[in-house]
Amino acid sequence: MTAEPLSVVVVSRHRAEALTRCLLGLSQQDHPKMEVIVVADPQGLAAVMAQGLTVKTVPFDKANISAARNAGLAVAAGTVTAFIDDDAVPEPTWASRLSAPFADGAVVAATGFVRGRNGISFQWKASEVDALAQDHPLDVDESTLSLHKGTSQRAVKTQGTNCAFRTADLRAIGGFDPAFRFYLDEADVNLRIADRGLTAVVPLAQVYHGFAASARRRPDRVPVTLHDIGASSAAFLRRHSPAQITKTKALLLMQQRQRALCYMVAGRIEPRDVGQLMSSLEAGWQEGMARELGRAQPLVWDGSPFHALPQTGPRPGRVIAGRSWQRKRLMSEARTAVAMGQIVTVFLLEPGFRRHWHQFHPVGFWLQTGGLWGKSDRTARRLPIASLRARVLAEIERLRATRPTEL
Numbered sequence: 001m002t003a004e005p006l007s008v009v010v011v012s013r014h015r016a017e018a019l020t021r022c023l024l025g026l027s028q029q030d031h032p033k034m035e036v037i038v039v040a041d042p043q044g045l046a047a048v049m050a051q052g053l054t055v056k057t058v059p060f061d062k063a064n065i066s067a068a069r070n071a072g073l074a075v076a077a078g079t080v081t082a083f084i085d086d087d088a089v090p091e092p093t094w095a096s097r098l099s100a101p102f103a104d105g106a107v108v109a110a111t112g113f114v115r116g117r118n119g120i121s122f123q124w125k126a127s128e129v130d131a132l133a134q135d136h137p138l139d140v141d142e143s144t145l146s147l148h149k150g151t152s153q154r155a156v157k158t159q160g161t162n163c164a165f166r167t168a169d170l171r172a173i174g175g176f177d178p179a180f181r182f183y184l185d186e187a188d189v190n191l192r193i194a195d196r197g198l199t200a201v202v203p204l205a206q207v208y209h210g211f212a213a214s215a216r217r218r219p220d221r222v223p224v225t226l227h228d229i230g231a232s233s234a235a236f237l238r239r240h241s242p243a244q245i246t247k248t249k250a251l252l253l254m255q256q257r258q259r260a261l262c263y264m265v266a267g268r269i270e271p272r273d274v275g276q277l278m279s280s281l282e283a284g285w286q287e288g289m290a291r292e293l294g295r296a297q298p299l300v301w302d303g304s305p306f307h308a309l310p311q312t313g314p315r316p317g318r319v320i321a322g323r324s325w326q327r328k329r330l331m332s333e334a335r336t337a338v339a340m341g342q343i344v345t346v347f348l349l350e351p352g353f354r355r356h357w358h359q360f361h362p363v364g365f366w367l368q369t370g371g372l373w374g375k376s377d378r379t380a381r382r383l384p385i386a387s388l389r390a391r392v393l394a395e396i397e398r399l400r401a402t403r404p405t406e407l
Contacts, residue, residue, distance in 0.1 A: 147198045
């Protein structure tokens with residue numbers, strides 16, 4: 001089956017280092033016909049130039065992710081447009097898997113699974129969102145894609161860091177509404193696009209999301225302001241459930257206060273911070289009640305030709321494994337393999353039971369560290385004592401569905 005041309009939009013603001021890492025991951029995709037569009041501030045665009053990648057660039061330096069995504073969508077020449085955050089890195093098979101369902105003309109949207117900061121546990125799997133902005137877990141077969149029909153009251157929720165849309169349909173509904181500068185931006189799109197077709201949930205289309213620090217949260221994910229959550233929640237309810245605004249605001253206040261109190265009990269914020277966070281939520285709510293909602297005018301493509309990222313497509317995999325005291329040699333071997341165009345996974349294990357972490361190294365290979373008998377899957381039982389080779393083979397089996405892994 002011939003792959004449809006795919007545009008991938010990356011929005012970045014004041015996180016040039018994370019953007020560089022994301023783009024390196026995108027350059028290793030096995031999709032044979034994809035373009036990358038970077039919508040970023042001057043520092044981010046300078047980082048792109050330093051990498052020497054053939055990408056489309058759109059200057060944008062405002063704190064509005066919806067407007068930034070629309071700027072990328074305006075120059076997208078692919079049949080399908082995917083979105084990923086700058087603090088995320090995709091599996092090499094991500095683009096192909098996420099775009100594959102669009103071969104069915106009834107599919108208008110798709111989303112995949114998201115792994116969290118340790119690179120192993122899932123941060124997000126599948127859910128639906130309703131007109132009150134409440135999420136509902138969605139039970140799906142995690143080994144294959146599934147198709148779902150939504151309505152304007154409840155639809156599959158696509159994660160902003162791992163989602164794709166049929167470009168023509170997303171433009172037809174006006175793209176993302178700039179009223180949602182952050183938070184609920186994709187949920188609003190999900191409800192507005194639901195009556196145009198099916199949404200695919202693709203569990204094996206996976207990204208690793210780091211949750212980098214921003215003006216809204218610290219590096220440990222603790223929020224420093226809830227203003228945008230309040231503003232977007234108010235705007236969302238005004239559009240999708242105006243009769244329930246008062247009731248749903250009370251629910252929002254309760255949920256966010258409980259969240260803040262959990263941070264306080266854990267010692268991550270001071271008691272006074274709880275009041276400050278709730279004040280920012282209320283201020284955001286008041287702004288959101290007055291914020292102008294978009295009128296969903298169709299977006300217009302600017303006619304930019306497809307600008308394919310060179311040298312994407314299937315690549316051989318390579319697994320390099322050894323003990324922690326062999327680190328220097330193994331890292332050197334990994335760098336050489338990356339330079340040869342291979343998809344490289346390094347297992348660097350030590351004696352003991354330390355839990356595993358799995359990350360994309362800035363040089364361009366995947367690195368898993370931890371104890372020989374430590375847990376990778378946090379929900380699994382502790383492994384019996386085994387050899388290094390047996391442990392590596394077990395981890396390869398865990399990764400095999402999403403990445404080429406040859407010893």
